Amino acid sequence: MPTVVVDVMLKPEILDPQGQAILRALPTLGFDDVTSVRQGKHFELEIAGGDPQSVAHQVAETLLANPVIEDFTVTVTN
Amino acid sequence: MPTVVVDVMLKPEILDPQGQAILRALPTLGFDDVTSVRQGKHFELEIAGGDPQSVAHQVAETLLANPVIEDFTVTVTN
Amino acid sequence: MPTVVVDVMLKPEILDPQGQAILRALPTLGFDDVTSVRQGKHFELEIAGGDPQSVAHQVAETLLANPVIEDFTVTVTN
Amino acid sequence: MPTVVVDVMLKPEILDPQGQAILRALPTLGFDDVTSVRQGKHFELEIAGGDPQSVAHQVAETLLANPVIEDFTVTVTN
Numbered sequence: 001m002p003t004v005v006v007d008v009m010l011k012p013e014i015l016d017p018q019g020q021a022i023l024r025a026l027p028t029l030g031f032d033d034v035t036s037v038r039q040g041k042h043f044e045l046e047i048a049g050g051d052p053q054s055v056a057h058q059v060a061e062t063l064l065a066n067p068v069i070e071d072f073t074v075t076v077t078n
Numbered sequence: 079m080p081t082v083v084v085d086v087m088l089k090p091e092i093l094d095p096q097g098q099a100i101l102r103a104l105p106t107l108g109f110d111d112v113t114s115v116r117q118g119k120h121f122e123l124e125i126a127g128g129d130p131q132s133v134a135h136q137v138a139e140t141l142l143a144n145p146v147i148e149d150f151t152v153t154v155t156n
Numbered sequence: 157m158p159t160v161v162v163d164v165m166l167k168p169e170i171l172d173p174q175g176q177a178i179l180r181a182l183p184t185l186g187f188d189d190v191t192s193v194r195q196g197k198h199f200e201l202e203i204a205g206g207d208p209q210s211v212a213h214q215v216a217e218t219l220l221a222n223p224v225i226e227d228f229t230v231t232v233t234n
Numbered sequence: 235m236p237t238v239v240v241d242v243m244l245k246p247e248i249l250d251p252q253g254q255a256i257l258r259a260l261p262t263l264g265f266d267d268v269t270s271v272r273q274g275k276h277f278e279l280e281i282a283g284g285d286p287q288s289v290a291h292q293v294a295e296t297l298l299a300n301p302v303i304e305d306f307t308v309t310v311t312n
Contacts, residue, residue: 001113007085007120008120009120009122014222014224014225015222015224016222017218017219017220017221017222018252018255019121020219020259021219021252021255021256021259022121022141022142022255022259023259024219024258024259024262024263025141025254025255025256025257025258025259025262026137026141027262028258028259028261028262029140029141029258031133031136031137033125033126033127033128033133034123034124034125034126034133034137035079035124035125035126036122036123036124037121037122037123038121038122039119039120039121040119040120040121040122041117041118041119041120042085042086042087042117042118042119042120043097043100043115043116043117043118044087044114044115044116044118045112045114045115046112046113046114047111047112047113048111048112048113049111050111055109055111055112058109059104059109059112062107062173063100063103063104063107063173063176063177063180064100064173065173066170066171066172066173068170068171069170069225092300092302092303093300093302094300095296095297095298095299095300096174096177098181098297099174099177099178099181099297100177100181101181102180102181102184102185102297103176103177103178103179103180103181103184105184106180106181106183106184107180140251141251141254141255141258142251143251144248144249144250144251146248146249147248147303157269163241163276164276165276165278175277178277178297178298181297182293182297185296185297187289187292187293189281189282189283189284189289190279190280190281190282190289190293191235191280191281191282192278192279192280193277193278193279194277194278195275195276195277196275196276196277196278197273197274197275197276198241198242198243198273198274198275198276199253199256199271199272199273199274200243200270200271200272200274201268201270201271202268202269202270203267203268203269204267204268204269205267206267211265211267211268214265215260215265215268218263219256219259219260219263220256
């Protein structure tokens with residue numbers, strides 16, 4: 001059965017305070033080489049019929065992401 | 079500069095109520111073919127030096143995931 | 157030591173797909189009386205000095221919420 | 235109509251990496267008095283009938299929290 005991954009991120013122009021907190025915490029742990037962190041949501045769907053790419057795209061638009069403030073990507077694996 | 083993706087999911091044996099809510103909502107919207115939904119976190123890091131895979135793995139273990147209840151994957155792209 | 161709670165919600169005019177998913181799932185579980193669900197973030201801070209309300213407000217503005225898309229409340233308990 | 239707040243937190247003995255990231259970031263922003271940060275989820279439900287406290291408790295157990303790893307509180311306001 002195809003597994004479909006949907007990743008949802010805030011649009012690049014929208015500040016992501018959770019990513020900022022992680023970025024600022026990293027040097028205190030000795031990680032000085034990380035220059036950007038952004039946090040989003042990751043969904044794994046199993047889809048038993050239809051066109052998995054198309055179904056996942058519609059599901060993402062409806063229930064997983066808010067298209068006004070977020071972008072999403074759909075990746076089908078087998 | 080390499081971009082590294084870290085995806086964090088609850089371990090498979092741990093119930094994911096957020097994913098369950100989405101799964102149960104889908105038939106009410108006409109999506110009858112989705113048989114499983116699990117939700118996790120998705121992080122995108124830019125790493126300016128060192129071994130990006132290794133740095134991201136250490137960052138994930140320390141600040142992004144709780145290894146007792148979560149699994150994570152690290153994927154380096156360019 | 158004072159404990160301060162910061163609750164962060166998407167502004168009311170911004171669609172909350174996670175809350176929508178929960179709302180749509182509820183009747184399938186026999187919960188027919190819930191008419192609205194919105195999901196946000198909840199933070200509990202312990203603050204050892206200064207004015208806890210003021211400190212928490214500044215922390216919320218900087219690291220916990222994105223004021224462009226989110227509202228937050230600060231509640232001090234003892 | 236009663237509004238019910240459900241706050242969901244990881245159990246105290248379970249490490250919360252998101253809270254840790256925020257805690258570690260705070261001194262870099264000049265906030266030296268915060269000694270603990272934990273992050274959870276916050277839900278606001280409107281409930282049109284039945285016993286709001288009881289309904290929200292059942293909803294929380296079923297769809298909002300994973301009782302194995304999370305605790306929750308239910309607060310009814312009017």
